[in-house]
Amino acid sequence: MTAIASTDGFGLRLGALLGTPGRRLGFALLAAIVAFAWLVPLLHGGDIASQNLMRTLAAPTAAEPFGTDHLGRSMIVRLAAAVRLSLGLALLSVATAVVPGVAVGILGGWYGGAVDRVFVTIADSVLALPGLLLVLILSAIAPGNFWALYVGISLVMWIEYYRVVRAYTQTIARSPEIQSSRLLGFGMGYCVRRHILPEVLPVVATMGAFGAAGAIMAISALGFVNIGVRPPTAELGLMMTELFPYFDEAPLIMLQPIGVVFLLVLSLNLIAGSDPK
Amino acid sequence: MGKMIRAVVVPRALQAVMVAWTVGTLTFVLTRALPGDMAYRIAAGRYGYDNVDAAAAAAVRQELGLDQPPLLAYASWLWDLLTLNLGRDMVSNEPVWSEVTHQVGHSLVLALVAIAFAVLLGPALGVAAGLRRRGALDHASLALSTALRSVPPFILGIGLILVVAVELRWLPAAGHGGFAHAVLPGLALALGLAAVSSRVTRNAVVAVARSPFFAFARTKGLGEALAFRRHGVRNVAVPVVSYFGVQLIYLIEGVVVVESLFAWPGIGHALVHAIVARNVPMIQGTALVMGLMFVALNAVVDGICWGLDPRRRAS
Secondary structure, three states: OHHHHOOOOOOOOHHHHHOOHHHHHHHHHHHHHHHHHHHHHHHOOOOOOOOOOOOOOOOOOOOOOOOEOOOOOEHHHHHHHHHHHHHHHHHHHHHHHHHHHHHHHHHHHHHOHHHHHHHHHHHHHHHOOOHHHHHHHHHHHOOOOHHHHHHHHHHHHHHHHHHHHHHHHHHHHOOHHHHHHHHOOOOHHHHHHHHHHHHHHHHHHHHHHHHHHHHHHHHHHHHHOOOOOOOOOOOHHHHHHHHHHHOOOOHHHHHHHHHHHHHHHHHHHHHHOOOOO | OHHHHHHHHHHHHHHHHHHHHHHHHHHHHHHHHOOOOHHHHHHHHHHOHHHOOHHHHHHHHHHHOOOOOHHHHHHHHHHHHHOOOOOEOOOOOOEHHHHHHHHHHHHHHHHHHHHHHHHHHHHHHHHHHHHOOOOHHHHHHHHHHHHHHOOOHHHHHHHHHHHHHHHOOOOOOOOOOOHHHHHHHHHHHHHHHHHHHHHHHHHHHHHHHHOHHHHHHHHOOOOHHHHHHHHHHHHHHHHHHHHHHHHHHHHHHHHHHHHHHHOOOOHHHHHHHHHHHOOHHHHHHHHHHHHHHHHHHHHHHHHHHHHHOHHHHHO
16 A cells, blocks of 8 residues: 555556666667567558569668568568567557456456356356467467457456456455545545555556567467468568578578567566566 | 365366366357358368368268257257267368377377476576575576566477577477477476576565574574475475466467477367368367366366465365
């Protein structure tokens, strides 16, 4: 509770948010990757699918600072597109999971009862399977489809927020602070804003960063085993599979998508905090 | 014993039923969601696109009960699942059950090798880092663990193949045979597990070393090593083993991709192949067995926690 007392409103003051040096490094890394991904199409131009078979696996030049792949496609354009896909899908999934997760978690923790039990049952049945299996089966239902990944990842992820928020809400709802607020005549909306959200949102933010990192790893893993998006879409895992046979000729080209996944996940892990809880 | 059954076995058995129901329902939806006439699609998958005719489609329709109303079909689908009648592989025409039981052995071997490596690497490093908090090893292990956690297992696998198998030629790059073939895929899975469990161990060791009972053991004259063995190990083991239960998700998900990378003839590899081929009975069989393997490993972790922590038994 003391940590909350020192911050305002939602407990997300900038100083506290930037916090440790590790977290600052994470934000800087992520900002650099985002800038790369969204500036390249503005400054460089070019298409992810346009081939130049006269110049395959070319070394970096001034025109193609990251070289070209086995079909002579521009690596810088493809990497930027792949980051936009992975990061965009990961953030979209997290956002989609957080809203119902937090809302249902607060309602379930606050009211309890039959509705709560229904959601606990749903959560348990979804969590019975490891998330990637669920996503795999969904992508079998709609192969090569963007929405299968999106629905699968969000469907698995909202449970985590739901469970944690529900547990926090249950504890807070029984606390003396809430009791005083209720005695003073404040309603549920006030209690949620003043007592529950400030406690819960920092935790949700940490989980969101971990979740986005996990989503990025899952998307690249699915791309790597050729399930998920289809060529010629630029996707980091798919690019690794495509470039794997050419490792001997052009090791640096193959290492690029690997490095990008590493930096993306690292930046999100650093933002979430260095030690797992 | 009765208490343990109630606390450990019953919830996990319920989870196993949930796994079967979820997998069964999703694969049923999958058969219904196949575009076009399902009978023709499945017949094409079975006999090749050039060999499909109306008779083959009719035979498939008859065999799979595709002309039933949806609810009835769903009920008979679940009944087949309940009686472990998983059907035949659409590609090889072998019974799914015999293929899957064969593959799950390989996957279990890989998972156990990975767990063994992870247990050897992670907790040992964590204890060493925790006993010398803020020392050089502690900082180094934090940096290493943060870096390793940011690499998905299949990329670790690519790195191991390129360095150990291709450059150094110490171990085979892929395939299945003796123990040598299991080392690289096992390590690819274990490094990520060890990266996290070393930090969990380290934090547990720090908490124990700060605790009053540990200080008392030291004041009454026990040396650090003896005090840690008598009063530290079990207290550290409880969070480490329970966290391992959380990490099983990572292990099972890793198995799917790492097996495909290393051409390991396990259940994850089979699942990926089945999905690419839209081989519905195999998708159901492999996903079901993977889910059950996950539940079984979780039950083992629960059992170990139960044995380690008397507080659990009391409550």
